[in-house]
Amino acid sequence: MLKSNDDNDKKRKIIYLDYASSASYLSANPGAIHELGVKEKKKLENARAKIAKILNARRDEIIFTSGATESNNLAILGVVNATKEKGFFRSSEKIPRPFKNLSPFPHIVTTNIEHASVLEVYKHLERTKQARVTYVEVESSGIVNPKKIKKALTKDTILVSVMYANNEIGTIQPIGEIAKEIRHWKKGKNRFLEHGYFSAEKFLVLAPSRSQVSKNLFFPFFHTDATQAINYLPINVQKLGVDLMSFNGAKIYGPKGVGALYVKKNTPISKIMFGGDQEKGLRPGTENVIGVANLAHSLEITERIKEKEVKRLSRLRDYFFIRLQEMSKTVFDTPLVISGDLKNRLPNNVNITIPGIPSDLLVIELSGRGIMASAKSACKAGDGKASHVIQAIHPKTSETDGSLRFSLGRETTKKDIDYTIKSLSKILLKLKKWYN
């Protein structure tokens, strides 16, 4: 027999006989209609409300997932599936004259430096002939030109997906400007509405009023993977002008295995897994309430200290770059290769390429001295392990070059950077003899 720890009530007897719904009475199934289930449901909806408030979204626009990979998969596959299900690209459909040359499958516009959980979805869609994808090349700064995104749009484009900040080189994409270009393009090509391509029934399914249709329903929809950005950049979805935004707990000092997807009202999207009708029918499976509550809590903290952390880390990052440049000149007589724009860059990202020395080796040498960094080598292009990001911005990178990423965080101090510089300098002096 259990005692509940309700703060308001006096302790009262609770007999939990719903072990098949959730073996732990401390985290009952939020789908249950009994008292403990209702409590969990409230926690779930409180977490959703907190997150929605921070994003300037509606509560019913937040869908919880198992992480950013699932959020990205749901965003992209979900929109493609919905588009097919709603018949927008059913090739057998009678197409009015102005659209005779409509391709039988949808088109997606993205960049060539997206995360694997986005790029691999496209590869799958291309392989299975479900969509056509245009990969807009970023500039050598690692930043995409919004005009080039606009130029890539076609009448078949259903989705634009551009990551908010890159995970390897930390470059920040001009999401607001891209959204603006898409809006302009839509205005100019008010084609579907004007020509009555959508039937009245389709209007009703997707949007309750004509004004909403004209504002929101138009292809393409705009998705951004904000996983790396969310710690440091503005995430007001209204101001950003995105329709879908992915993020997770693991990158914001929160729980693993918990993610979310913002889905703007009236965005056509279908589930990619099947089962119960949790999360507005978009994501089946008993909700991970503890995880979701932690996600909301982590996001609140991140948001609260964002401004201060951005300032502090930007200073540390710039100091790190200066010290690296100095060290490089001492060791190699040449300036270092820095990957990615130095200004439009996450405050915590430092990414360098040290000519001639494999970065895997550097990570292991650093680790031996207690320093945890990350490598992406460009040397094994054949085995699928190459960094497509580094290759995109340094197309001439030689075979043995790799990139070394240091990503700073809440516990990073100036002392850490000094020690890292000292250690890296020693390592490079040692390895230099072998790699020349």
Added chain:
Amino acid sequence: MLKSNDDNDKKRKIIYLDYASSASYLSANPGAIHELGVKEKKKLENARAKIAKILNARRDEIIFTSGATESNNLAILGVVNATKEKGFFRSSEKIPRPFKNLSPFPHIVTTNIEHASVLEVYKHLERTKQARVTYVEVESSGIVNPKKIKKALTKDTILVSVMYANNEIGTIQPIGEIAKEIRHWKKGKNRFLEHGYFSAEKFLVLAPSRSQVSKNLFFPFFHTDATQAINYLPINVQKLGVDLMSFNGAKIYGPKGVGALYVKKNTPISKIMFGGDQEKGLRPGTENVIGVANLAHSLEITERIKEKEVKRLSRLRDYFFIRLQEMSKTVFDTPLVISGDLKNRLPNNVNITIPGIPSDLLVIELSGRGIMASAKSACKAGDGKASHVIQAIHPKTSETDGSLRFSLGRETTKKDIDYTIKSLSKILLKLKKWYN
């Protein structure tokens, strides 16, 4: 600057500069090649080894997911996708004479009382014309006849999926016997091999040796959803004879949002989400190491106390049924309707139908008295909320009847049951006047 808490080492200085991989240095990304990443990878593989040992499986046969819903989706969609990708059902393929009447899409055999995370996958496959599904009807006991499963098999059947124990009525399906029937059927219909339907190349892709092909490769493969069974029933996959088995943490006193899928070697299966190559390429996304370690730990405990708990709970369950019957006669003058076989039943499941009184109402009344139970009403067949399980075994259930499920667990005592009986009796006496 951080201090590591390595048990073996003396405390040594750790500088964590991999916040972009995982913001928490206490749970680094197991994909990282630095010291903390390698440590996490070890934890992950230790958890996998523990689980594999308990299931009598190989380590590389355990795939971690976000829960049982995802495991079921991966098992079913994964096998269907792999089958299509390998061209077994490509209708354009030249088919040898004996298979001229091969249907263009695969066939699945299941029962009519599966969980939503299985049934909804079938509905999707049927809707999108990706597969044909036969729903074998269970007997009035809630148990499926293995001979009927065998009878439903066709030359196009690629998958049989039968849940190990039902979540609503707790009935245990004869998984071992079904596996045996499938094996017999395969032996008798050595058709693909005999007629050389599989090309040599396909043999090589799926199985390294001819003997393995004849033993393992044959359709249909056999999946079981063991989510409810795993606390109480034998889970040696070799003895059960299954090729795929789903389970999760939430039902075994473990973590939410963590599940696993056993996939027997040589079972053709493709991923359903796309991204990194974690989990043998079958499940992308940074691994939830803490969650997975908790899952392994929970499974070990469950396994250790299984025998004792089965005995204890079976006794409590039978006592509960006797007390319910007694009470029913006092209140209604009639014996109670019990759903599901009384013998081949999970030791913790009690499911009754109280004629004439909506079970939702009973759950809320019980909750008011501190008792947490579960309802599935059969009264709203139209809105998709009906219990297909109760309808399957009591086809004549009247419109206002519902079923009441009590599921017992580690903290349940005889006193709890006595109190529940007393409370339910009072509730029924009160409600009787209004529902007669």
